[in-house]
Amino acid sequence: MVAAVPYIHNKSYRRHRPEQNLLYRKIETYWPIFLKEQQRVGKALPHFVRDEFDGFLECGIPENGFVRVYCYGCRHSGIIPFSCKRRGFCPSCCARRMNDEAAHLVDAVIPEIPVRQWVLSFPFKMRFLMARNQGLMNKALKIYITEIQSFQRKRAKGVGSAT
Structure with missing residues (x-):
């Protein structure tokens, strides 16, 4: 018979709180003003630009969607906000993509020789x-x-x- 050993988890997940970031606050403040000015002068932005900024403003904010998670080992539950997964300038999503790509290169592309x-x-x-x-x-x-x-x-x- 094997005894069950509980998993001890020292760290708890902390949301990165993008709404406290300077870049986020500036875009949140001036993006609507910029859009109104563009509309006033009769210019339109491409849809992909609008989508990129709108996605950035929703990234990591629980009010825009989240998944509830539960760990059966430590019986801890919490929420993880959805990310925008954009390729433009979202620091969180770009860092994640860069990390994933680096891991792929090391694991699957670059052979095991000095580089x-x-x-x-x-x-x-x-x-x-x-x-x-x-x-x-x-x-x-x-x-x-x-x-x-x-x-x-x-x-x-x-x-x-x-x-």
Whole structure:
């Protein structure tokens, strides 16, 4: 006979309370004003933009929907508000998606060999210039790739497996 050992749960779920976030408060305050102004001047936003903002304002708020959960082990019950699951700018949903994608890459895509990640960063003024000028961006990317390839070739020759 096996004795039942109760599961002791130290932490309890705490809602992240998006309505207390500065971004949420600003959008909640100014989004209706912006929509009224757009309507006043006779302009319309695309539906996907309106849906994104409306979904963000409903994300994580229990009044907009939730699921009640119960743990038979610790006999704790609670509610978990629905999330918007949008791809735009919701910090909570974007972080969840990013975490899920990283786990998928590690578990299923990247083989079990050493992997090196290369990051290229530019000063803000350069970022804005390259965002507006596709040719400049292409030239910077070409230089970046050429330098990485050169580095890798030199390193491979040093190890004795030159290509």
